[in-house]
Amino acid sequence: MPKKPDKNQFHKFKKYSLFATTKINNMLNIVLFGPPGAGKGTQSAKLIDKYSLVHLSTGDIFRANIKNQTELGNLAKSFIDKGQLVPDQVTISMLESEVNKYPQAAGFIFDGFPRTQAQAQALDTLLVSKQTGINLMLALEVEEEELRKRLLIRGKDSGRADDQDPAVIQKRIDVYNAETSPVKDYYQQQGKYRGINGIGEIETIFGLLCAEIDKA
Numbered sequence: 001m002p003k004k005p006d007k008n009q010f011h012k013f014k015k016y017s018l019f020a021t022t023k024i025n026n027m028l029n030i031v032l033f034g035p036p037g038a039g040k041g042t043q044s045a046k047l048i049d050k051y052s053l054v055h056l057s058t059g060d061i062f063r064a065n066i067k068n069q070t071e072l073g074n075l076a077k078s079f080i081d082k083g084q085l086v087p088d089q090v091t092i093s094m095l096e097s098e099v100n101k102y103p104q105a106a107g108f109i110f111d112g113f114p115r116t117q118a119q120a121q122a123l124d125t126l127l128v129s130k131q132t133g134i135n136l137m138l139a140l141e142v143e144e145e146e147l148r149k150r151l152l153i154r155g156k157d158s159g160r161a162d163d164q165d166p167a168v169i170q171k172r173i174d175v176y177n178a179e180t181s182p183v184k185d186y187y188q189q190q191g192k193y194r195g196i197n198g199i200g201e202i203e204t205i206f207g208l209l210c211a212e213i214d215k216a
């Protein structure tokens with residue numbers, strides 16, 4: 001009988017492979033990944049504190065622009081209200097100008113970006129131009145039923161319009177599954193993907209994330 005592949009084999013290999021996740025040009029750059037409602041915002045806040053990183057949340061930046069009624073905000077709103085992604089070109093150029101605001105950063109937590117393969121490639125190109133790169137993608141794994149529950153609760157607490165309509169929530173989950181989830185493969189191929197159980201106490205999940213960063 002052929003031996004079943006050991007699930008951990010790839011991880012063991014990665015640890016000693018060329019894809020070592022030490023700081024790149026003295027920066028620690030992390031993609032915090034996961035479906036809407038996975039807890040990326042909550043964990044980002046704790047991670048930036050502990051590791052002195054800059055938090056770049058594309059969702060937060062869009063919402064700030066919507067609040068200030070900028071041209072970018074008005075454009076983004078038309079997509080966000082429907083649960084669709086803001087077009088890549090718009091999102092990528094916004095993200096690039098945000099990164100350029102922090103030339104002295106010790107590193108970044110990218111929260112909600114990249115959400116498409118094109119965004120992942122653009123991020124790599126940008127970071128390479130700064131002689132750095134992504135160290136790790138940490139992915140919070142939470143099943144759909146739990147996401148729906150969390151988002152509706154968040155909608156009540158925060159007043160966020162896109163969290164109040166079950167049809168918009170479902171659309172975002174569907175877009176995640178179709179367009180965003182494949183971005184995992186991009187990082188997996190580079191040996192940078194780490195899946196983390198996103199259900200449990202906030203502190204427990206934070207501990208799991210930190211353990212991956214500290215191992216890297």
Ligand code: ADP
Binds near residue numbers: 058085162
């Ligand atoms: P959540 O993770 O709960 O969906 P976010 O705050 O990350 O919330 O994003 C809110 C909305 O902003 C998304 O549904 C999407 O319309 C838009 N958005 C955020 N980041 C991106 C991105 N990287 N590419 C395209 N659209 C984005």
